[in-house]
Amino acid sequence: MSTTPPIVETAAAPATRRFLDNLRHTPREFLASAVRSGRPQSDRSRSSFVFSSLFLHLHSVRVHRWSLRWRTTAGLGVITAAAFVITIITGILLMFYYKPYPDVAYLSMKDIHFVVPTGRFIRNLHRWAANVMVVGVFLHMARVFYTSAYRRPREFNWIVGMGLLAVTLGMSFTGYLLPWDQLAFWAITIGANIAQSPREVTDALHLTAHFDPGGLQKLILLGSETVGEEALIRFYLLHVMILPLVLCALLGVHMWRVRKDGGLARPADADARLGPPAHPVYPTFTEEPHKTYQLAAVVRGTSPAVGAGPENTVPAMPHLFWAELGAFMFTVALCLVLSLWKDAPLKELANAAVPENPAKAPWYFLGLQELVAFSAFMGGMGIPMVVLLGLGLIPFLERETSGTGDWFGGPGGWRLVLRSAAFGLGSVLLVETIAIHYGWIRQWWPAAPQLLITCLNPGTVIAAAYAVYSLLLVKRYDSTRAGAAALFTCFLCGYIVLTVIGVHFRGPNWDFYWSPSQWPVH
Amino acid sequence: MSVPPVVSKTRSRLDAVPMPRRDFLGLAAAWSAGSALFLAMLGMARLPRAAVLPSPSKKFKVTLPETLALGAPFVPPGRAVVVVRDAQGVFAISQVCTHLGCIVKPAEDGFHCPCHGSRFGPDGHVVRGPAPKPLEWLAVTHAGGNTFIIDEGTAVKAGTKIEIA
Numbered sequence: 113m114s115t116t117p118p119i120v121e122t123a124a125a126p127a128t129r130r131f132l133d134n135l136r137h138t139p140r141e142f143l144a145s146a147v148r149s150g151r152p153q154s155d156r157s158r159s160s161f162v163f164s165s166l167f168l169h170l171h172s173v174r175v176h177r178w179s180l181r182w183r184t185t186a187g188l189g190v191i192t193a194a195a196f197v198i199t200i201i202t203g204i205l206l207m208f209y210y211k212p213y214p215d216v217a218y219l220s221m222k223d224i225h226f227v228v229p230t231g232r233f234i235r236n237l238h239r240w241a242a243n244v245m246v247v248g249v250f251l252h253m254a255r256v257f258y259t260s261a262y263r264r265p266r267e268f269n270w271i272v273g274m275g276l277l278a279v280t281l282g283m284s285f286t287g288y289l290l291p292w293d294q295l296a297f298w299a300i301t302i303g304a305n306i307a308q309s310p311r312e313v314t315d316a317l318h319l320t321a322h323f324d325p326g327g328l329q330k331l332i333l334l335g336s337e338t339v340g341e342e343a344l345i346r347f348y349l350l351h352v353m354i355l356p357l358v359l360c361a362l363l364g365v366h367m368w369r370v371r372k373d374g375g376l377a378r379p380a381d382a383d384a385r386l387g388p389p390a391h392p393v394y395p396t397f398t399e400e401p402h403k404t405y406q407l408a409a410v411v412r413g414t415s416p417a418v419g420a421g422p423e424n425t426v427p428a429m430p431h432l433f434w435a436e437l438g439a440f441m442f443t444v445a446l447c448l449v450l451s452l453w454k455d456a457p458l459k460e461l462a463n464a465a466v467p468e469n470p471a472k473a474p475w476y477f478l479g480l481q482e483l484v485a486f487s488a489f490m491g492g493m494g495i496p497m498v499v500l501l502g503l504g505l506i507p508f509l510e511r512e513t514s515g516t517g518d519w520f521g522g523p524g525g526w527r528l529v530l531r532s533a534a535f536g537l538g539s540v541l542l543v544e545t546i547a548i549h550y551g552w553i554r555q556w557w558p559a560a561p562q563l564l565i566t567c568l569n570p571g572t573v574i575a576a577a578y579a580v581y582s583l584l585l586v587k588r589y590d591s592t593r594a595g596a597a598a599l600f601t602c603f604l605c606g607y608i609v610l611t612v613i614g615v616h617f618r619g620p621n622w623d624f625y626w627s628p629s630q631w632p633v634h
Numbered sequence: 635m636s637v638p639p640v641v642s643k644t645r646s647r648l649d650a651v652p653m654p655r656r657d658f659l660g661l662a663a664a665w666s667a668g669s670a671l672f673l674a675m676l677g678m679a680r681l682p683r684a685a686v687l688p689s690p691s692k693k694f695k696v697t698l699p700e701t702l703a704l705g706a707p708f709v710p711p712g713r714a715v716v717v718v719r720d721a722q723g724v725f726a727i728s729q730v731c732t733h734l735g736c737i738v739k740p741a742e743d744g745f746h747c748p749c750h751g752s753r754f755g756p757d758g759h760v761v762r763g764p765a766p767k768p769l770e771w772l773a774v775t776h777a778g779g780n781t782f783i784i785d786e787g788t789a790v791k792a793g794t795k796i797e798i799a
Contacts, residue, residue, distance in 0.1 A: 298736065302749060305734040312766045332682045337689050465712060467736040469748035485750040485764055488733055555762050562766045622751040 158427040168433075170367045174425035175432045177386050178378040178517070185376065187439035188255050192248030193363065194443035198241035199283075202234050203352065210290065212348035214341050217292035218461045225458055236451035242284055244447060246476050249280050257506070257600050258529070260516045260593065261377035267507035269369040272362055274504055279359045281476070286351040288474055289344060297462035298471035300347070301339050304330050306484060306492030313489055316563045338464065379517040383424050469620045478614025479607045485622050486552060486569035495571050499603060506600075510592040523591040532581070532598040536605030539577045543570045544613060548624045578602040692787035698724070698780045707740040715772060715784055716740055723795035726774050726784045727758050732767040745769065757792060768792060 125133075144150065149160035159173040178184060209228055211220040224231035253273060256262055262270035289300040310326035320327070335342030370376070379385070459468070473481050483491030515521020520529050547570045553560045578599060586595035619625040620632060696710045696717055707716045714729040714737045729737050729745070736749035744761065745754040752763030759768045773788040774796045782796070 298749070301736070302734045309734075315767060328683075331687075335682065335684065336687050340688060342684075342688055465714060465737060467748050471736060471749045481750075484734065487764055488766070551762065554760065558761065565764075566766075621746060621748050 152427075152429045155427060158429045161429045168429075170364070170371065171428045171432060172371045172375060173428055175428045176375055176378060176382070176425050177389060178382040178424075179376040180426070180431055180435055183519075184259075184378075185255060186251075187435065187442070188248055188252040190436050190439035191443045192245055192252055193367075194440040195241045195245035195248055195447070196359070196363070197440075198444065198447055199238055199245065200356065202238035202241065205234050206231075206238060207352060212290065212344050214292060214344055214462075217290065217344060221291045221293070221458055232455060233451060236454075236456050237447055239456035240447045240450040241443075242287065244443060244450075245280055246284055249277050250476075253277060254600075254604065258520055258597075259377060259518060260521055262507040263377070263513070263516055264507070264511065266369075266373045266377065269366060269373060270507050271504055272366045272369065274500065275362050276359065276366060278500070279355055279362065283351060283355045283359065284474055284476070286347040286355065289339070289347045290351065291458055292344065292462050293459040294462055294466075294468040295457065295459045295472075297339055297464065298468045299473045300343065301467075302471060302473065302481070302484075304334050304339065304343070306488060307333050309488035309492050311489075312487065312562065312566055316561070316566070339462075377517040379515075379521070382517065386424060389424065389426070470618060470622060472614070472618075475611065475615050478618075479610035482610040482614040482618070483571040485618075486547065486571055487566050490566055490569055491571050494566075495575055498575065502599065506596050510596045512591060512593045515593070520597075522593040522597070523589045524585075524594045524597065528585070528589070528594055528597055529601050532585070532601035533605050535581055535598075536578065536602035537609060539581075539602075540574050540606045540609045543574050543577075544609070546570075574606055578606065693783060693785045695777065695781060695783050698782070700780065709740070710784075713784075713786075715786060716745075717774075717782065717784065720795075723797040724774055724776070724782055725795045726772040726782075728770040728772055728786065728789075730770070731765060732760075732769065733763070733765040738769065759792075 147161065148164050149157050152158040152161040162168045162171055162173045206224065209220055209224050209231065211217060224235055226232070256270065256273065285300075285303060289296045308326040308330035310329070311320055311324065312326075314320040314323060314326065331337070333343070333346065334340075335346050472478060480491060480496065483495060485491070487494075512522060514523070515525075520526035524531075552569060553565050581602065582595040582599035585598040586592055588594070616628070617624055617626065619628060619630070625631055694710065694713060696708075696713075698708055698717065698719060702708055702719060705718060705720045707718055709716055709729070715726050716729055717724065717726045727745075729740075731738050731747040731749065731752055733747065733750055733752050736747050738745040738747045738752070738754060743753075744756045745758070747753070747763065747765065750764050752765035753761040754765070754769050755761050757768075758771065760766075770789045771792045771794055773785040773790050774794075775783040775785075776796050776798060777783050
């Protein structure tokens with residue numbers, strides 16, 4: 113005989129009835145077992161809704177009201193991440209039909225375009241989401257810079273963000289080859305030769321025979337001396353596998369650090385400026401906490417309540433998630449509209465004998481292509497490297513504290529940014545005008561040594577002007593932040609102007625035209 | 635003679651602690667494994683560069699048409715090379731721009747690059763634009779009659795022309 117007594121309830125109901133009851137309750141029970149914390153109704157269950165979920169626990173449980181204001185971030189980081197999600201989904205769908213081999217790559221693109229139901233639309237979405245991602249990365253970086261949000265303790269996350277910028281551009285560049293049309297082939301030929309451009313310097317120094325980093329870079333990128341089947345496979349692998357994995361890893365670290373570094377940067381007096389919340393926030397600390405806890409070696413500072421007064425946070429569920437969902441839906445809508453408006457281009461089959469004229473890279477590289485048209489090495493590698501290095505050093509060279517979390521905070525404010533923008537625009541336009549109208553050293557002095565042109569070309573002149581200008585501002589305002597703001601603004605303006613020139617004003621033979629309608633027929 | 639110092643039998647706390655054999659062996663094993671892995675990785679760094687590059691043959695044969703005028707450029711189909719016959723002989727110039735690898739187009743005053751506006755003279759010297767070097771002159775061998783063998787892989791000094799008797 114068993115010693116445990118039979119359960120009364122189950123004994124009372126017949127098994128068939130219990131079966132039906134269980135069946136009826138299955139959806140509810142399933143949900144309860146998936147979301148372990150139950151309905152997010154109380155403050156406590158809202159917290160555990162976040163931290164007991166694998167996907168949500170990158171977020172903190174409560175979020176400061178300052179972070180949720182639209183004008184704090186404009187949702188740019190979330191928009192960029194959302195665009196990445198769209199490219200992953202559409203990219204996987206495209207991989208069903210795309211074949212990475214020169215003989216058939218272009219044909220499979222044609223299939224996707226004309227035969228596969230919704231294929232063209234999916235490809236448009238992929239392309240537009242990639243564009244949104246690139247724009248989003250740049251705008252997000254500008255937001256972080258102009259709100260001085262890279263400062264301690266967020267220096268490392270700024271560096272991770274730069275890694276994300278580089279990987280995003282790398283994914284765009286590698287994706288550009290895959291259609292295997294004229295645009296793709298010649299843009300990648302130019303790109304691979306930019307990788308080879310250190311030869312411009314080693315040749316001038318007669319070193320190439322012994323030391324040829326440029327040639328090695330090109331060879332490793334292409335797996336051959338020309339863009340062919342090896343290059344296509346390499347770019348495909350980078351595009352669909354290596355770079356997305358790197359990006360996912362960096363993105364995880366990036367978001368995790370946002371939380372670990374104390375949420376979004378906000379001014380010290382954010383609480384006072386926000387005022388009391390419109391709705392009662394629970395729990396509300398109505399007075400200064402009597403005790404703080406030093407959680408040594410676990411978190412930085414004294415926790416849980418650092419400082420005083422109302423904590424001014426709201427539960428991440430639902431406030432933050434609604435905001436993120438909103439940004440996500442905005443991104444989806446934007447990409448949908450753009451995809452319906454304009455198809456991704458597909459030119460003729462790649463032809464290694466006849467270059468596309470003009471052969472233009474993706475639009476966000478055209479600023480660089482404009483610089484490359486003066487010196488391959490400086491425009492394609494030298495200046496971008498210096499800019500990346502400079503961006504990476506910003507949080508370490510600029511360690512002031514005033515204005516953190518405020519748009520254009522710190523010495524000079526938005527006036528300084530406007531003034532720098534004026535200088536940045538003025539100098540790039542002046543140098544470009546001279547170069548377009550009068551030419552450059554080679555036209556005036558055909559026998560000029562190449563090293564002179566490599567060192568002294570419109571790109572380096574503009575960069576040097578920007579550097580000198582921001583050094584002057586460091587001195588004048590007695591502030592490294594002023595110099596950083598001037599330099600960042602100048603380079604942003606320079607990048608925009610060069611990109612516009614590259615996109616709109618350059619035609620066949622990279623000649624200057626006021627409008628594409630003036631291009632000669634060829 | 636100096637008296638040797640008296641050595642204390644008890645260990646000073648300033649003396650280095652002798653490493654136990656077990657720790658030594660453990661460390662040695664870890665470092666051996668690490669360096670083996672590192673060297674193996676170093677060898678694998680050769681992977682991205684194949685021993686034979688999958689490029690098409692760089693040597694090809696070209697027969698100049700009888701009607702080709704002296705000094706007029708002839709472009710063999712599918713090749714980025716211009717072959718010219720003038721009074722002094724035959725020569726070949728690569729059409730690959732020394733700037734970023736686009737294919738230059740023969741024009742009346744030499745060669746124009748469509749990508750970034752480099753201009754070259756008829757003998758390939760840079761006239762304007764970003765190209766850092768003149769166009770390459772390629773090795774030409776006479777194979778009898780109007781037929782020549784051109785080697786895109788071998789550059790020769792500018793001005794080298796093959797005389798035909």
